[in-house]
Structure formats: C-alpha cells, structure tokens
Amino acid sequence: MIQQWHEPATFQEWLKRTFSFLNIGLVFFAALFIFSEFRFNWCEKLLGRYLAATNPHRPETGSIWKTGRHTLAANRFLNDIIQKKQEATQKVEQxxxxxxxxxxxxxxxxxTLQKEQFKSLYRSLPQSISSRLISPARLIWILSxxxxxxxxxxxxxxxxNIYFLDSQNRVIHQLTISSEDIVQIETGVQPxxxxxxxxxxxSNSIFSARHFFEAVFMLPEDIIPDLILNPELLLDEKGQIQKVGIWNEAQSGFINLGFEFEANGRKRVVVVKGREWAVWQLGLILRGDTR
Known part of the structure; x- marks a missing residue:
C-alpha cells in the first residue's frame, strides 16, 4: 500500500493535525460567529442598514414597491375621507x-343631525316659510x-336631503331642500x-294691482293663505303695488308671483311663491273677469 507523503504516519500524528491550534481556532471563531448571529442578529441589521443607505439609488420596481405605493395611496385616501368627515360634522354642528x-x-x-339642532333651525324660520318645508303637525308627530x-x-x-329614520333604519319621512329653496328661505328673493x-x-300674465286683489278676495278664505306664502317680503317693501305678474311655469308645486312696487319714481319687482293649485284657481278668476 502506497502512502502519500502528506498523510499522517500514525494515529497520534493524525490527532495532532486534527486538533491543532489552527483548526481549533477556526472552529471556535466559526461557533462564535454563528452564536453571535443568533444572539444579536447583526448580519440582518448590517444588511438592513446597507439597504436603507442605498435605497434612494435603487429603481422603484417590483411587486414590493407596487404594494408599498398602493398602501401609501390607500392610507392617504382614508385620511382624506376621515378629515372631510370630521370637517363636515363640525360644520353641521356649528x-x-x-x-x-x-x-x-x-x-x-x-x-348626523341632532334633533335639537333641527328644531332650532326650523323654529328660526318664519311661519309662512317653515310650513313649506314640512307641515307643523307632521313635524311634531315625527320629532315627538x-x-x-x-x-x-x-x-x-x-x-x-334630510332623512328621519327609525331604529330599523327605515325612512319615516324624507325632506328635500333645493339650493334655490334654501336661499329663498334664509334671504328671500332679492327685489x-x-x-x-x-x-x-x-310677460304673458300681468294684471293691474286692483284687478289682481279683487280676484284674490273672490277666493275662499282658506285658499288665500296658500296664495302668498311669504307675505313678509311684500310687507317689508316700500312704495305702492302697481302690477302683479304670474310666472309662466310651476316649480315643485309652487308658482312665482311678481309684485311691481313703485317708490320715488323707481320700480322694483318682488317675487314670492304661491302654491300651484291656489294660483291656478286665481288664474281662472283673473282670465274669466271681463272688467
């Protein structure tokens, strides 16, 4: 049997080579390296710091980047929704x-609109206007x-739109207020x-003031209040009524009436609303009067 020159000649020689200081040192440092990694995770930390330092220089591609962008966009969208919701709630409360x-x-x-706040808003309106939104009897029954x-x-x-809901989220009553109604409710129609x-x-339905009011007084007494729903606009105007016009179309069950006032040589038209059926009955009298 041929023996290589670098092979140990005896078992003792083999032990000396195997457990030499160099081999023992290598095993020790390898074990220390593995133990320190498990104990302190310094490799992951070092790699993470390297990736963080070089992150701005790497292209933003791949599924991880896409997921991150989607997550960031979703968080911003949710924050915007929450912020708008809070702002809307604050404005409504105020x-x-x-x-x-x-x-x-x-x-x-x-x-959500608090019951007491709705009551306050409703009570702040003139009676002739608040009754147009909802009848007082129905509102009392709903709120109480x-x-x-x-x-x-x-x-x-x-x-x-305002919805009155019960405990089962069923709509008891729905109140729709258009922007035009809101402006007229709060400020009235400007002359x-x-x-x-x-x-x-x-232009097609203009009558003298005398002719108009003579026809009004021919109506039954219970119809006249529905003919001019916001008389305070007319009472606040200075001057004398010269002519009255009837709007050529109805809007949401109401028809506009225009009253021409003259004061100090100037003419102004004040527009008020009347219920369609009451104005229609008045129109029959006006057009049937041959005087």
Whole structure:
C-alpha cells in the first residue's frame, strides 16, 4: 500500500493535525460567529442598514414597491375621507341656518343631525316659510313620537336631503331642500330693479294691482293663505303695488308671483311663491273677469 507523503504516519500524528491550534481556532471563531448571529442578529441589521443607505439609488420596481405605493395611496385616501368627515360634522354642528347646513355638506356626504339642532333651525324660520318645508303637525308627530331614532343629512348636487329614520333604519319621512329653496328661505328673493314687463317669465300674465286683489278676495278664505306664502317680503317693501305678474311655469308645486312696487319714481319687482293649485284657481278668476 502506497502512502502519500502528506498523510499522517500514525494515529497520534493524525490527532495532532486534527486538533491543532489552527483548526481549533477556526472552529471556535466559526461557533462564535454563528452564536453571535443568533444572539444579536447583526448580519440582518448590517444588511438592513446597507439597504436603507442605498435605497434612494435603487429603481422603484417590483411587486414590493407596487404594494408599498398602493398602501401609501390607500392610507392617504382614508385620511382624506376621515378629515372631510370630521370637517363636515363640525360644520353641521356649528350651522345656525339652512344655508350653512347645506354649504357644509358636499354631494354624496352623510352626517348626523341632532334633533335639537333641527328644531332650532326650523323654529328660526318664519311661519309662512317653515310650513313649506314640512307641515307643523307632521313635524311634531315625527320629532315627538316614539318612532324617530336619528336624523341624517345627505348632501345633494343642488341642496340637501334630510332623512328621519327609525331604529330599523327605515325612512319615516324624507325632506328635500333645493339650493334655490334654501336661499329663498334664509334671504328671500332679492327685489329686481326692473319693470315687470321686462321679465320674460311674467310677460304673458300681468294684471293691474286692483284687478289682481279683487280676484284674490273672490277666493275662499282658506285658499288665500296658500296664495302668498311669504307675505313678509311684500310687507317689508316700500312704495305702492302697481302690477302683479304670474310666472309662466310651476316649480315643485309652487308658482312665482311678481309684485311691481313703485317708490320715488323707481320700480322694483318682488317675487314670492304661491302654491300651484291656489294660483291656478286665481288664474281662472283673473282670465274669466271681463272688467
């Protein structure tokens, strides 16, 4: 049997080579390296620091980057929703008029309206206007009955919707307020500095003030209050009524009436609303009167 020159000649020689200081040192340092890694995770930390330091210089590609971008975008979107919800709720809580209530809710947004706040908003309106939103008897039954659980406001493109819900989230009553109604409710229709003949919508149905009111007084007494729903606008105007015009179309069950006032040589037209059926009956009398 041929023996290589580098092979140990005896067993003792083999032991000396195997357990030499060099081999023992290598095993010791390898064990120390493995133990320190398990104990302190310094390799992962070192690699993480390296990746963090070089992160800005690497291209943002791959599924991990896409997932991160989607997560960041989702968090921003949720934060925007929460912030808008909080802002809308705060505006609604601070709203003292229907105009402020409508401006604080964007289309598609939902907020809760407290019962006492709705009562305050309703009581702040003149009687002739508040009854147009909802009849007092129905409102008393809804707010004081046992069915109402909460009130929701939904922002609409033009105005807002108010829902009265029971404990089963069923709609007891729905109240729709257009932006035009809100402006008229809070501020009234501003007088128009024109002759009534210059307003095209009134041009085909213009009557003298005497003729108009004589026809009004021919109506039954219970119809007259529905003919002019916001008389305070007329009572606040200075001057004398010269002519009255009837709008050529109805809007949501109401028809506009234009009253031309003359004061100090100037003419202004004040527009008020009347219920369609009451104005229709008045129109029959006006057009049937041959005087």
């Amino acid at each position: 709203a003292q008029t229907f105009v402020e209530l409508s401006s604080g809710i964007l289309p598609g947004e939902w907020v 009955g046992k069915d109402l659980n909460r009130i929701f406001c939904e922002g609409a493109v033009q105005g807002l 128009i500095s024109k002759n009534i003949e210059e307003i095209e919508e009134f």
